[in-house]
Amino acid sequence: MQSTTLTLGPVLFNWPADRWRDFYFRIADEAPVDHVCIGEVVCSKRQVFFAEVLPQVIERLERGGKEVLLSSLALPTLKRETRHDAELLNGRHMVEVNDVSLLPSVAGRPHAIGPFVNIYNEGTLAFLASRGARLVALPPELPRSSIEAIASALPDVTVEVWAFGRTPLAISARCYHARVHGHSKDSCQFVCDRDADGMTVETLDHEPFLAVNGVQTLSYAFCNLLKEANDLVDTGVSSLRLSPHTCDMVAVAQLFRAVLDGQRDADEAFALSHDACPSATFANGFVHGAAGALYV
Amino acid sequence: MTSSAANDLELICPAGTPPALRVAVDAGAHAVYCGFQDETNARNFPGLNFSRADMAAAIDYAHQRNCKVFIAVNTFPRAGDAALWRRAIDDAAALGADAVILADIGLLAYAAERQPDLRLHLSVQAAASSPEAIRFYTDTFGVKRVxxxxxxxxxxxxxxxxxxxxxxxxxxxxxxxxxxxxxxxxSSYVTGRSPNMHGVCSPPSHVSYHEADGSFVSRLGNFTINRIPARQPAAYPTLCKGAFRAGGTVGQVFEDAVSLDASKLLPALSRAGVKALKIEGRQRSRAYTRAVVGAFRAALDAMANNTEIPLGILLQLSEGQSATHGAYVKTWR
Known part of the structure; x- marks a missing residue:
């Protein structure tokens, strides 16, 4: 049986180009991940920032033995946005589809489906697989029972589960970064670049709750399924997704790899993940069918 | 189709219960939408929705009065357990529904194959927001309306x-x-219950209220959603309408406690080529349904007759509550 792969999802946040490039260079050289999805998923206005360094990042990742996938936007509404997504198909890389709008263009060729397309059951996955979906990231809110039903029904598809990082919870036409800072979306001044892991949203009782990333809302807690990793493999899951943050993602990837390979105890790895991401609060509720904010 | 579209504009009205359906039909709905009594629809609230017998009678009542019935089967089937959702589609067809409103790709594939004569509408829950996305659903499954x-x-x-x-x-x-x-x-991040999987958002089962330090505190699950001075009217703690702290500010980070009122945009929406106007609120009272449906029907009739649109009634309905044009106006973003 093929070993479980690790996918590094796209950087969801607005990072300066040099940070973005250096992050991927280190991933290329040091992180034991198999697939790396790159590209802007959240806000098309950010695409220009790293366009120039994109080719060298791809080249470096491939030299490091990673398979590179190009991620499409989660909510394209403008013509230039759907055109940009369609142009991703012109290259030699597999594309990760994050919105239904791209499904007609990828039909009949191998492609990946990202966590922003709703695959809640095996009927939907069977349909998409028949059109060429090969690597499929399930919605992060799915419980283990659903994951198992989907993965076991389609063993030929690489089914992936959101395993590390702030969990995407919603996307909107409205930019909350701009709103909080008193700007309109069209003249946002790119204030989202102030929060490299998202802007913390607290309750009025000062309890950290959510994280805002432009038009996207994420969990405050970082999903961390190190302790569930091997059980998920037993359900038929064949890839785990790690979502980039400013903490030590190479260390995070090494911990997941070691747990999957049976070289490190999951409890011990979980304890070490606090050292890799010291400021993170961890949660695993969704996979246990509980509130996503909980650590069960 | 843009200049005379007002003549064709359909008014699609909510019906949470059989009595509400009759009210909406009598008030002038061109079509009503409703769901079965289970988690197959996105308003899976206690005391709401239709048994199979209710639905048969409701369709009969509506059809006798030239009103269509759309059945919402717009949650995402639970993995390994799609039978409930598939039966909803088969029953909708057998009962003579004018359309089913679907969101799940697997369910659309099932309906297109097994019920080729059943008209398919794409639910708002499918989030088709571009021509390319819409064409996927129309070309693949024969969806007639989005x-x-x-x-x-x-x-x-x-x-x-x-x-x-x-x-x-x-x-x-x-x-x-x-x-x-x-x-x-x-919603599921806080309560474990979500619109997509369970047909609920910020469910009442997870809401609690208490007073603390002269404040009235609304909570959802383990999180405070709002805190207002005691004895002021408190809005229901829908998560995204709550008050929070972010970026050094305190307030409604996502949205104020507002509801949508696009009544002033009806001519613009008509010119934009839309076919049907939908009123939210299957959980609302019959009095509310009667008033809103009646007011919108009067507005559409006025547009069709090229007379002035009577907005007064609609403005009264949103009195005491803030209204927004939402994303229809670009500055909302």
Whole structure:
């Protein structure tokens, strides 16, 4: 049986180009991940920032033995946005589809489906697989029972589960970064670049709750399924997704790899993940069918 | 189709219960939408929705009065357990529903194959927000109408209508999702219960209230959603309408406690080529349904007759509550 792969999802946040490039260079050289999805998923206005360094990042990742996938936007509404997504198909890389709008263009060729397309059951996955979906990231809110039903029904598809990082919870036409800072979306001044892991949203009782990333809302807690990793493999899951943050993602990837390979105890790895991401609060509720904010 | 579209505009009205359905039909709905009594529809609330016998009688009542019935089967089937959802589609067809409103790709494939004569509408929960996405559903499953997500401006809706072959339907009144519908897990992050999986958002079972330090505190799950001075009217703690702290400010980070009122945009929406106007609120009272449906029907009749649109009634309905045009106006973003 093929070993479980690790996918590094796209950087969801607005990072300066040099940070973005250096992050991927280190991933290329040091992180034991198999697939790396790159590209802007959240806000098309950010695409220009790293366009120039994109080719060298791809080249470096491939030299490091990673398979590179190009991620499409989660909510394209403008013509230039759907055109940009369609142009991703012109290259030699597999594309990760994050919105239904791209499904007609990828039909009949191998492609990946990202966590922003709703695959809640095996009927939907069977349909998409028949059109060429090969690597499929399930919605992060799915419980283990659903994951198992989907993965076991389609063993030929690489089914992936959101395993590390702030969990995407919603996307909107409205930019909350701009709103909080008193700007309109069209003249946002790119204030989202102030929060490299998202802007913390607290309750009025000062309890950290959510994280805002432009038009996207994420969990405050970082999903961390190190302790569930091997059980998920037993359900038929064949890839785990790690979502980039400013903490030590190479260390995070090494911990997941070691747990999957049976070289490190999951409890011990979980304890070490606090050292890799010291400021993170961890949660695993969704996979246990509980509130996503909980650590069960 | 843009200049005379007012003549064709359909008014799509909510029916949470059989009595509410009769009220909506009598008040002038061109079509009503409703769901079965289970988690197959996105308003899976206690005391709401229709048994099979209710539905048969409701369709009979509506059809006798030249009103259509659309059945919403618009949650995402639970993995390994799609039978409940498939039966909803088969029963909708057998009962003579005029359309089913679906969101799940697997369910659309099932309906297109097993019930080829059943008219398919795409639920707002499918979040089809571009011509390319809409064409996927029309070309693949023969979807005849798409309910557009509340992320588009009127100009963008006009562009979509110019680019697609199917009909479009838009929300004009009632509760407003701030996030794109069908892609929001905020509720399940806090309660474990979500619109997509369970047909609920910020469910009452997880709401609690208490007073502390002279404040009235609303909580959802383990999180405080709002805190207001005691004895002021408190809004229901829908997660995205709550008050929070972010970026050094305190307030409604996502959206104020507002509801959608696009009544002033009816001519613009008509010119944008939409086919149908949808009123939210299957959970609302019969009195509310009667008033809103009646007012919108009067407005549509006035548009069709080229007379002045009587907005007064609608303005009264949103009195005491803030209203918004939502994403229809670009500055909302």
């Amino acid at each position: 309910v557009l997500p509340r992320v588009l401006s009127v100009a963008e809706i006009a562009d979509i209508n110019a680019a697609v072959a199917c009909e479009t339907e838009v929300f004009v009144f009632g509760g407003l999702c701030v996030m794109e519908e069908g892609r929001c897990s905020l």
